Amino acid sequence: MATHRDLSIGVVGGGIGGLSAALSLLAAGFDVQVYERASALGEIGAGLQVSPNATRILHGLGLEKELAETGVRPRALLQRRWEDGRTLLDTPQGDRLEAAFGFPYYQMRRADLLAALAAAIPPERLHLGRRLTGLDQNHDVVRAEFADGSSADVDVLVGADGIHSFVQGELFGAERPRFTGCVAYRGLIPSDRLSHLSLEVTTQVWLGPGRHFVHYFVGGGRFLNFVAVVEQDTWTRESWTDRGDVADALAAYDGWHPQVSAILGTVEETYVWALFDRPPLPRWSQGRVTLLGDACHPMLPFMAQGAAQSIEDGAALAACLAENPGDPAEALQRYERIRRPRAGHIQSLSLENKTRFHLPDGPGQQARDAAMADGATNLSMNAITAIYGHDATLLPAL
Template sequence: MKINVIGAGIGGLSAALSLLAAGFDVRVYERATALSEVGAGIQLSPNATRVLHGLGLEKELALTAVKPLAFHQRRWDDGRTLQRAPLGEPVEARFGFPYYHMHRADLLAVLAGALPAERLHFGHRLTGITDRGDRVSAHFAGHADADADVLIGADGIHSPVRAALFGPEEPRFTGCVAYRGLVPADRVRHLPLEVTVDAWLGPGRHFVHYFVSGGRVLNFVAVIEQDAWTHESWTDRGDPADALAAFDGWHPQVREILRAVDETFVWALFDRAPLHRWSRGRVTLLGDACHAMLPFMAQGAAQAIEDGATLAACLAGAGADPAGALRRYETRRLGRTARLQAMSAANKTRFHLPDGPDQRDRDAGLAAGATGWSFDAIAWLYEHQAG
C-alpha cells in the first residue's frame, strides 16, 4: 500500500516512521523548503516514548533529552509547593518508559534522520486533493501530482487537508497568549533550579520552565490571559520587557529567568472543538489537524505520535478496505483525544484561579494527590499502548 503524508512536523514524521515499520511505501510532503523550528521545548510522556522507543529511536533521543526528576507545581508569589509528583526513574519504573524534555528541533532531527531521505519531499505546497475511489491524488503548486492508496493530513491546526474534507473553519482563540523563550543554562546557574518541570500557578496566568538540549538550555513558557488575538503563529517575536511586566510581583525566580532571555516569541493559543469524524474515503487526519488542544496537559505532540502508531496498526489489517481501516483508526482515537482536549481546556481555568476559595480548594486537591499529575491520576494516560 502506498501512503502519502502531508506535513513533516512531529506528527507527520512519526506517523511515517510507524507506517514504514509496518511495511508501507510512505512519502512525506512538506511545504517548507527545510525543517526548521524556532526555539521551543516539548514534553514527551511514557505513552509517547513507548512508541518512539519501539521505532528504534531510544539511543538518538537520549543524546539530547533530559529526564526531569519531578513535576513541581508552585504558588506564584512565594514559591510554595502545591504538588510535587515524581518523574525520572520512578515514572520509568511504573510505566516502563521515560519521561523526556526535549527541544523540538532536536526531536525533529531524530525523526527526520530515521526516515530515508528519498521519502521526504520539501517545497511541496498542497493546493488540493482528489479521491478517485481506488486512489487519492495530492496536487501541489509547481510540482506533479502524487498518487497513493491513502492520504494523511498531518498539516497542523490550519490544515488544508481538513479544509478539503470538511470545509473551511477558523480555529478559536482560547483567550491565552504564551511568551516562550530559551535561556542558556549558564545564565541561571545562580538560581536554585532543579532538573524538574516547574509550573507556577497564579491569578490569570502561569509560568512553566524546564531544561532541554542535554541540560544546556532552559526552556520557559509564560502564559497570560488576553481578550483578543488576530492570528496564530509560532514565530511572532515578542518583547521580553512585556513578558517581565506581565509577571510583576511574581516570585523572584520567575522574574530572574525572564530577565535572562535575549528574545521571546509570542504565541497565541488556539484550539478547535472535537470533530465527530476525521476520515472520508481514503483520506484521514492526525495531530493538530484533527484535535488541536491547549498545551496544558503537555499532550499535543504525544497524541499525534499515538495517532501515527494507531493508524499504522489499523492499516496493517486493512486488506482491500483502506477506508474501513481509517474508520477504525478514528474510532479508536476520537474519545481519547477529545478527553484530553477537554482536560487541557479545563486546566486553563484551574491554573489561573484568582486567590480565594476556589484556589484554596484546588491547592488542597493537589496536596492530596487527587488531581493533576499524581501517578494514580495519570495512569490511564501514561499506560496507554497505541495500536
C-alpha cells in the same frame, strides 16, 4: 488480498506528527512518501515534553539512543504557588515514572526531536517544498496536487498538516481555529546564565491569577526552556508567532516569586505565540483520506500531550492499516473510532487546566490547592496513569 507493500500512503506535513506517523507506517511495511510545504523542516515552539506513552512508540521505532542523547529526564513535576513558591503538587518523574510505565519521560527541544525523526526517514521519501493545493479521490485512489504543478497518486492520504490543515478543509469545509484567550511568551536561555539559581532538574509550573509560568531544562541540560502564558482578550498580530517584548513579559509577572522574575530577567529574546484550538471534530476520515495530530485535535499545551497524542495517532493508524490493508477506508474508520475519544478527552483535560492554572486567589484557589494536596488533579500520579500507561500500538478487539 492486498498486502502491506501493495499499499502506498502519502503523508501531508513534515512536523513531529507527520514524520512519526511515516516511521510507524514504514515500520509496518507500507510504501510511504512525506510531502512538506516548507523548503526546510522546522517546528514552532522551543521545548516539549515526551511522556512514556510517546517514548514507548519512539523507542519501538529505533530512536532510544537519540532521545537519551538530547533529552533531559526530570526528577519531578512541581506545581507551585505564584507568590510564595509553595509546592502544591510534587508528581514523581525520573526513575519512579520509568519504573511505573516502563519507558522514560523526557524534556526536549522540539528541533532535536524533529531532527531525530527526519534522520530516520529515507531521504528519497521526504519531499520538501511541496504545498498541497488540491486533492481528489475515488474508490481506488487519492490524487494529491501540489503548487509546483506536480501530483501524486496514493492509496491513502494522511493530513498531518497542523491546525491550519488544508486537508481538513478539503474534507469537511474550512473552519477557523478559535483564539483561546491566552498568549505565550517562550524561548530558550543558556543554562550558564542561570547557574546562580541552582535550579533543580524538574518541570516547574507556577500557578497564579490569570497566568502561569513553566520552565524546564532541554538540549541535554544546556538550555532552560520557559513558557509564560498570559490571558489576553484579543489577538491582533498578523502572525501567530512573532517576536515579543521581554519588558512585557516581565511586567506580566510583576510581584511573582523572585525565582520567576530572576529567570525572566536573564531573557534576551522571546517570541510570543497565540494559543488556538478547535472543538473536537465529529469526523476525521472520508474514504481513503484521514487526519492526525493538530489537523484534527489541536489542544492547549496544558497537559503537555500535543506531540505525544500525534505520535500515538501515527502508531494507531499504522496498526489499523496493517490489520486490514485490503480495505483502507474501513481501516481509517477503525482508526478514527479508536483515537477520537481519547484525543478528545485529553483536549478537554487541557482546556480544564487553563481554568485551574489561572484561578484568582480566593475560595476556588484554596479548594484547588487542597485537591492538589490530596493528589486529586489531572496531573497527579494517580490521574496520569491512563495517559502514560497507554500503548497505542495495541488495538482493541473487534
